[in-house]
Amino acid sequence: MSERERDEHSGVETTGHEWDGLKELDNPLPRWWLWIFYGCIAFAVVYWVLMPAWPGLNGYTPGVLKRSDRAEVVQQLSALQAQRGRSEGLLVTASLQQIEADPDLQAHALAIGQSVFGDNCASCHGVGGGGAKGYPNLRDDVWLWGGTLEEIEHTLRVGVRSAHPETRVSQMPAFGRDGMLDAGQVSDLSNYVVALSGREANPAAVERARQLFADNCAACHAPNGVGNRELGAPNLTDREWLYGSDLASIQSQIHNGRNGVMPTWEGRFSPAVIKALAVYVHVNAGGGETSGAPATAP
Amino acid sequence: MTIIIDRTRDRSKPPGPVSVAERQRDKGRPTGLYKPRTPIYPKLVHGRWRWIKWALLILTLAIYYITPWIRWERPGALPDQAVLVDFDGGRFYFLMIQLWPQEVYFITGLLVLSALALFLVTSLFGRLWCGYACPQTVWTDLYIYIERMFEGDRNARMRLDAAPTSFNKLWRKAGKHLVWIGVAFGTGGAWIFYFHDAPTLIRTFWVGTAPMTAYVSCAILTFTTYVFAGHMREQVCTYMCPWPRIQGAMLDDQSFQVTYRYDRGEPRGPHKKAESWEGRGDCIDCNQCVVVCPMGIDIRDGAQLECINCGLCIDACNEVMDKVGRPRGLIAYDTDAAVAARSCGQKPQHRLIRARTLYYGVALTVVGGLMIWGFNTRRTVDVHALRDRNPAWVRLHDGAVRNGYTLKIANHGFEPATVEIRYTGVPGATVRSPGLTSTGPLSVQVEPNRVTPVRVFVTAAADEAGDGRRPATFEIRSGDEVQSVPTAFDYGETR
Numbered sequence: 179m180s181e182r183e184r185d186e187h188s189g190v191e192t193t194g195h196e197w198d199g200l201k202e203l204d205n206p207l208p209r210w211w212l213w214i215f216y217g218c219i220a221f222a223v224v225y226w227v228l229m230p231a232w233p234g235l236n237g238y239t240p241g242v243l244k245r246s247d248r249a250e251v252v253q254q255l256s257a258l259q260a261q262r263g264r265s266e267g268l269l270v271t272a273s274l275q276q277i278e279a280d281p282d283l284q285a286h287a288l289a290i291g292q293s294v295f296g297d298n299c300a301s302c303h304g305v306g307g308g309g310a311k312g313y314p315n316l317r318d319d320v321w322l323w324g325g326t327l328e329e330i331e332h333t334l335r336v337g338v339r340s341a342h343p344e345t346r347v348s349q350m351p352a353f354g355r356d357g358m359l360d361a362g363q364v365s366d367l368s369n370y371v372v373a374l375s376g377r378e379a380n381p382a383a384v385e386r387a388r389q390l391f392a393d394n395c396a397a398c399h400a401p402n403g404v405g406n407r408e409l410g411a412p413n414l415t416d417r418e419w420l421y422g423s424d425l426a427s428i429q430s431q432i433h434n435g436r437n438g439v440m441p442t443w444e445g446r447f448s449p450a451v452i453k454a455l456a457v458y459v460h461v462n463a464g465g466g467e468t469s470g471a472p473a474t475a476p
Numbered sequence: 477m478t479i480i481i482d483r484t485r486d487r488s489k490p491p492g493p494v495s496v497a498e499r500q501r502d503k504g505r506p507t508g509l510y511k512p513r514t515p516i517y518p519k520l521v522h523g524r525w526r527w528i529k530w531a532l533l534i535l536t537l538a539i540y541y542i543t544p545w546i547r548w549e550r551p552g553a554l555p556d557q558a559v560l561v562d563f564d565g566g567r568f569y570f571l572m573i574q575l576w577p578q579e580v581y582f583i584t585g586l587l588v589l590s591a592l593a594l595f596l597v598t599s600l601f602g603r604l605w606c607g608y609a610c611p612q613t614v615w616t617d618l619y620i621y622i623e624r625m626f627e628g629d630r631n632a633r634m635r636l637d638a639a640p641t642s643f644n645k646l647w648r649k650a651g652k653h654l655v656w657i658g659v660a661f662g663t664g665g666a667w668i669f670y671f672h673d674a675p676t677l678i679r680t681f682w683v684g685t686a687p688m689t690a691y692v693s694c695a696i697l698t699f700t701t702y703v704f705a706g707h708m709r710e711q712v713c714t715y716m717c718p719w720p721r722i723q724g725a726m727l728d729d730q731s732f733q734v735t736y737r738y739d740r741g742e743p744r745g746p747h748k749k750a751e752s753w754e755g756r757g758d759c760i761d762c763n764q765c766v767v768v769c770p771m772g773i774d775i776r777d778g779a780q781l782e783c784i785n786c787g788l789c790i791d792a793c794n795e796v797m798d799k800v801g802r803p804r805g806l807i808a809y810d811t812d813a814a815v816a817a818r819s820c821g822q823k824p825q826h827r828l829i830r831a832r833t834l835y836y837g838v839a840l841t842v843v844g845g846l847m848i849w850g851f852n853t854r855r856t857v858d859v860h861a862l863r864d865r866n867p868a869w870v871r872l873h874d875g876a877v878r879n880g881y882t883l884k885i886a887n888h889g890f891e892p893a894t895v896e897i898r899y900t901g902v903p904g905a906t907v908r909s910p911g912l913t914s915t916g917p918l919s920v921q922v923e924p925n926r927v928t929p930v931r932v933f934v935t936a937a938a939d940e941a942g943d944g945r946r947p948a949t950f951e952i953r954s955g956d957e958v959q960s961v962p963t964a965f966d967y968g969e970t971r
């Protein structure tokens with residue numbers, strides 16, 4: 179091994195590499211760096227002994243501490259379940275009114291409700307429950323199937339036109355598409371419905387449609403148009419329109435008779451979660467004032 | 477072939493015989509990349525500045541150790557500790573003041589104030605903080621005191637270090653380190669009392685049920701105290717602390733610093749008793765200023781980065797001046813400008829009011845004023861209004877438009893408060909909060925020391941409906957505190 183070249187000025191050995199006349203000095207590594215380096219090696223050895231480290235053919239060296247992140251997660255989850263179990267037990271036994279009245283229980287229900295709503299309901303009703311055309315707004319005071327805690331819970335449980343045997347169901351016929359009424363009659367009826375909600379409409383058409391409404395619509399929507407909650411028939415005299423408020427939208431709905439579907443959540447959620455969701459929806463809608471169609475026909 | 481090269485050892489010496497002169501030169505030469513520490517043995521000195529340093533040492537240590545034990549009665553389940561940083565509860569208690577995490581700007585203000593005060597003091601009187609009040613200085617002083625108890629003063633310590641291992645050396649060294657570690661543990665131990673109820677913690681700490689953070693903090697502080705005050709000492713100031721590097725921006729030739737008056741002292745040299753003082757300086761080159769210096773510097777080299785302005789060399793020099801019968805103050809707190817003036821035969825003038833001290837003074841006053849203003853306008857009950865954003869508005873069955881709000885009512889006080897909520901900006905609006913039945917303004921009971929969320933629904937009647945979003949205001953009244961919280965009312969889209 180030959181003597182390594184020494185730089186004249188600094189007296190430090192060079193690495194022997196040369197780039198266009200520039201040579202690299204082979205200065206020693208800083209001592210603090212070396213100590214950290216040795217420390218890391220020592221740490222690694224200790225780590226191999228204590229912690230899972232080396233892969234084998236079937237499995238790995240478990241280490242002296244037998245530590246496992248998976249086991250820890252399972253433990254934490256079961257602790258969480260135990261903690262939740264208490265509140266969930268209360269959710270099961272307490273009445274909806276009790277849940278809403280108790281601040282702690284309500285907060286718990288709202289937390290569950292928010293996450294469940296976001297995952298399952300928001301795709302139709304919107305993240306905030308604001309609804310969209312064809313999907314009811316859950317924040318207002320108009321409830322097709324009733325806005326009390328019990329009614330909301332029931333709707334959640336059985337759904338609307340769902341697969342549940344006790345499902346809430348109503349049927350808006352497609353008067354125009356199915357040929358029950360001709361286009362002129364549909365147009366007249368639309369004018370009549372616009373007039374029902376206190377807006378201006380073609381008076382002649384309204385007069386023509388008076389008998390049509392009594393014959394075709396009043397059975398569900400009531401003779402004066404206030405609807406019937408038992409049948410899920412919307413109130414036509416208010417300012418809330420599921421499928422749009424203008425004449426064209428109303429005409430289109432009478433012609434096509436669209437009926438939305440709300441799935442049943444019974445069986446998919448535990449009763450406690452359904453209760454929490456009902457409280458969440460109720461509280462977010464203002465928790466009190468409800469309107470919509472009268473509960474029974476006048 | 478692999479060659480293992482030990483890079484930590486100096487390899488600059490070429491092989492071959494080494495001359496005596498070369499060995500002599502190498503003696504003071506660093507090996508490797510790092511300069512080894514030359515041990516410093518500061519000699520004990522007596523005098524005015526040493527006395528002030530002892531007094532401040534006792535005062536600052538007393539403040540540090542006693543503060544967590546001062547009790548301060550607070551209502552309910554709130555902690556009764558006068559000064560407490562309660563991380564679990566998210567509160568900082570200082571006597572009658574209680575800060576919430578969102579009020580951390582008061583701490584920022586306090587730090588800004590401290591920094592400005594440090595700037596002002598430094599530009600006036602040099603690094604007084606470093607010399608008298610810095611924990612590094614105080615604890616190092618304490619450690620040197622302990623060292624002196626076991627090993628004696630400077631000369632005895634030097635002899636002991638040079639002596640071969642013996643029982644005498646061993647017990648003195650062991651005793652010193654044991655007491656050092658004890659003091660370090662006491663330091664770390666006192667620190668954790670600022671973060672938990674002290675009487676509770678002192679029990680739980682010993683039975684092993686204290687929080688892990690207490691043990692870890694205590695261990696870290698014990699370690700750093702022992703290492704910084706016992707072993708690293710002046711290296712912390714010289715190499716680790718940024719302040720010596722920053723101080724240059726604060727000091728000028730009018731700043732009072734520990735100064736060797738070279739106009740008076742030079743030319744220096746040994747002096748015999750009967751000799752005349754004519755034609756020579758007052759400095760007799762006795763080296764006393766050097767041996768007492770805890771930083772190991774020679775003040776006669778002028779102001780330097782390492783100097784912490786502690787004034788021990790002043791005491792040492794005054795003692796010598798008294799002995800040789802020359803006036804005191806060869807080394808003194810003085811300004812560069814005064815020394816320069818004297819060497820030109822002029823009368824020195826001290827100017828405390830200068831542009832920089834004015835700047836610092838004004839900044840200090842402004843920040844201090846802001847802090848006082850902030851504290852005095854601080855409300856007991858603080859309200860934030862969060863408007864529902866999804867959906868921003870809701871149309872009700874009769875065409876009325878409803879907006880939802882969540883009022884976050886933070887009660888910073890120690891007593892329950894009744895808060896009245898009024899809403900203005902929307903004509904004919906009805907205001908309702910679930911669970912609250914009241915006529916007139918909404919009235920809410922808020923618990924002390926917590927945030928109470930209150931849902932508020934505001935409905936604008938159909939015939940009042942406007943367009944778009946309009947500004948609105950929550951008028952909040954609690955006791956005699958009144959505040960307006962700005963918000964907005966969204967009328968939604970026109971139909």
